[in-house]
Amino acid sequence: MSGVISGFTVIFIVVGIGYILGRTRVLGDGAHGVLSRLVFFVSTPALLFYSLVTTDLSVIFSSTLVIAGGCALAIGAVYAVIARLWLHRTIAELTIGAMASSYVNSVNLGLPIAIFVLDDASFIAPLLLFQILVYSPIALVALDATSAEKGSGSSTLRNAVVGPITNPIVVGGVAGLVVSLIGVTPPHAVLAPLKMLGDASVPAALLAFGLSLTGVAVFKKGHSPRRDIALATVLKMIAMPALVYIVARWGFGETGSHLFAQVVIAALPTAQNVLVFATRYRQAEIMARDTALITTVASIPVIMIISVLLA
Template identity: 30%
Template sequence: MSWIVFYKLLAIFIVVAIGWFVGRMRWLGEATAGGSGGDPAKVLSAAAFYIFVPALLFRTTARVDFATLPWLTLMGFFIPVLGLMVLVYALQRRRGAGRAGAAVPSVQAITAVFGNTLQVGVPLAAGVFGEAGLAIHITVVSLHALCILTLLTALVELDLARERAAGQGQQSLGEILLSTARNTVIHPVVLPVLAGLSWNALGLRLPAVLDEVLQLLGTAVVPLCLTLIGMSLAYYGWPKNWRAVLGPVAAKLLLLPALVLLIAHWGLGLSGLPLGVIVMMGALPVGSNALIFAQRYRCLESETTAAIVLSTVLFAGTAPLWLGALALLHG
């Protein structure tokens, strides 16, 4: 790995440590019972979920040029990513994880597949693959949150609708689906995506002032989320059953990049630069959006925080393994 990636990883840990120190000192206040009310970690998470992430998603989807997208490369990445995500979700539901909370299967699924494509992914792509590789990486990133968060939001809202129906007595399938559709569309992740896609489809350009506002809000996502990870560690602590995070971490660092390599290279015939970029994108550590998702549904916050930190530490060792595998493949 290049020094630039090492420095980026170090910078991430420093910002997380700052967030942990602020949380440890309780400079922003104490956590309240049940994690509600004025809980500082929840307040920051809500700010990210309702203000900064929607601005980033709307601007991204409104500006995507779908006519020039490399669809084969995108298929090579998203087929294994979405496939593994649905598999983890289904396995968790089959094991009865939903009994611990309707959102548990979805939170486990996002932890296993959502990568840190910005803080770690951008410098990795630029440092290892150069400008051409970075262009491919950014193209995939433009659809990354759109595909994963939209699908998982629909799944978790369906599970929540089933849970509400069970608590309120028998409801028809139509009522459950209507509730799911309403809560999925009127959602701080999905709604800006749909609005951005509609804006894009109409061929409209973002006014300069609006574009500047959205860009300013979007740039706050990275530092806010990193600080939030540290604060979450301070407020929630390391999970008691810390071994439970090893499965999602192993899936993210080892299983997902292996699936991307298998499907993209031997299934779709990709090779060279596009293959290298998407394999390393699959190998990235767990992204901070997984924690935002977990806190949105008040589910597995400490486990998700631990998975982000642990996977980022272990990435320093797994990344050279995947870079070596790619070198052997093309050697």
């Protein structure tokens, strides 16, 4: 239980610092956009490349990959269908909403919980790599294609094809996977600066999240898309852990610590990277921000309940 509290304390402190920086305007009025672009174009690609090059990829070929990845895609698809039929959202809005309902905060909260609560960081690795190599590229392809629709003629076709494959996050993940698969270890002089830049990804994303909260009211009537946020929150905090429990328990026969780990991972809140993506493409930013904050708060009692029931 102390690991859960410790993990959330780290997040709230850094987000709080970002909020204070926003309130005092120490970094200027455009700090949120600048930090978000830094995370999107530099820090996250560097983090993905370094993580994949230095990680034993055999850990991803496990039941956790199938369970966590499959359930995440399923919950995201459920959100997209409901939001399309009920709320009539655009493809870009559906993409951000689907990620908000199923894209797990696997780094800045997932790793501390995996270490302190589950006592094994390898539990989070399959989901982290799935989100890097599968989920993010799918979402970014949809967002890039949607952005390309604003063009015309040959430029639209060119942007729709070239945009996704030149996306820095996709490039970083694919490059890291290729280097890892061929067994080449880059020299220290190359890995060291990538690690340095990658280490900035999580704190910068959290600071950007705190900056985005400045001067706004979360879940404000008439301003926030409350139905979208409520739908994403319910799916993330209730439906996803329940689905993972069902699939892991009766689909794969898992029990004990493995079952507990699967459900705890599914109950992690929405990743702040969803807000980074939303800011980059200027789509559903309020929805991404509010869902990330609400699920972060809600995940505390949810994970504690899971710990009491399954630990």
